[in-house]
Amino acid sequence: MIRVHFTAADVGRVTFPVEPHPLWEAALAARALGEQSVAPGVRRWRRTAAPRVQGSMRPLFKLISPGGLFPDFLTPSVSGLEPAVEALMETPADVIRDELEPWLPPEIDRYMRGLLEGRAGSRRALGNAVRDFHEQVLVPSSAELQRRYGADLGIRSQTLLHGGIDALLSSLHPDVEWSSPVLTTYSPVENWTADIHLNGRGLELYPSPLVTNCLAMDAPDRRPVLVYPCTDLDADTEPTATDALADLLGRTRAAVLRSLTHPATTTQLARRLGISLASTSDHTRILRAAGLITTHRAQGTALHALTPTARPLLTREEAQWTNLRRV
Structure with missing residues (x-):
């Protein structure tokens, strides 16, 4: 508890x-790849992420305990990937020992022994492992x-x-x-x-x-x-309904509409969908003109939300939309 x-x-x-912290994301992702029981959303991500794991990333995984815990020093409070990795590699040896030794087994390998002793080679191996993991495992699904x-x-x-x-x-x-x-x-x-x-x-x-x-x-x-x-917005999504809406509106515009089940600013929408701000603005303009969303502007920020007209399109019980692909 x-x-x-x-x-x-x-x-x-x-x-x-x-926005997400790079080293928090690395630690949580490495932990998720080793968990036995995970939520459906994590499982979906793991199916595509697991094949990208390489041997060079082992030093990172060695810091995740069997129970899913990891040391505090793995997530320094520094913004940006490179500054955070540098801060990680500069963690004092006594801090590393204090946080790791209580749950390490009596016999540890050469890498872990070097990390506990503050050796430069073990520190570099950990920094490189985090960089490789971030670039090869996290970036493709970012x-x-x-x-x-x-x-x-x-x-x-x-x-x-x-x-x-x-x-x-x-x-x-x-x-x-x-x-x-x-x-x-x-x-x-x-x-x-x-x-x-x-x-x-x-x-x-x-x-x-x-x-x-x-x-x-x-x-x-x-x-x-x-x-x-996170709330799993895709947990109750009906695949056929999603495809039907994409056939009607276009794939990206349908994704914008579905994402607005929860209101968002233009910047939040762009980040959610991985598209540019210009593209997001264009899609919201068209959806607004069609009467499917509203936009409220305040202090230079545009907040988008669904209209009552749009909500039936996203409800899977609406059979007419589910069957559009068959027309």
């Missing part, structure tokens, strides 16, 4: 990353992962706007329970309990399409992080 204890100040210091990440942020922003912080914390995931001032969820390790006292530090909520259960990080001198599974 993980219990996160809030003070009054912490309630006003709940934040989300604007558009889809960012689409799901952005879609979840859209859900949370709407919940916050309409229901406030209590509604936000109460609706993160079925495994998360909010009873002020404590947020409770299951631990990834059986029979293990952690109490995180925020004490004014606030909390970063991190939606991930690569996890099935919630994870928490509470490291000294850092804002605590709670990772929770």
Whole structure:
């Protein structure tokens, strides 16, 4: 069990990353590839990602415990892939030992021994492993992962706007329970309990399409992080209905419409679908002219949402749309 204890100040210091952190994504993806039981969305991603794993990436996988935990130093609070990898390789040897030694077996290989001793070769091997993993495993699927990440942020922003912080914390995931001032969820390790006292530090909520259960990080001198599974927008999608809508509107425009099940800005839409801002603006203009979406502009930002006319097109019970391909 993980219990996160809030003070009054912490309630006003709940934040989300604007975009995924490269090393968090690497750690969570490596963890997902080794898990026995995963959610359907993770399983879909793993089918295409697993064949891209190479031997050069082994140093990264060695830092993921059998229970799915990984050391805090693997996710430094530094923006950008290269700066984060550099910070990872510069982690002090005593920090590495403190975080790794408690769960390492008595006999460890040469690489792990070198990492514990702070040897340059082991540090370089870890940095190269993370770079290779990011380039070869994560980059090919980055558009889809960012689409799901952005879609979840859209859900949370709407919940916050309409229901406030209590509604936000109460609706993160079925495994998360909010009873002020404590947020409770299951631990990834059986029979293990952690109490995180925020004490004014606030909390970063991190939606991930690569996890099935919630994870928490509470490291000294850092804002605590709670990772929770993204809402799987594709879980209830009927393939034939999707194809029919694409036949009617075009594949990309149909994807834009489907993505707006949860309202989004132009930038969020572009990130979700992996298309340019210009293309996104063009598709939203056409959908707006057709009466399928509305656009509200405020402070230089355009927020797009479905109209009542559009919603039946995305409901699988609407048989006429499912059968369009047969006409």
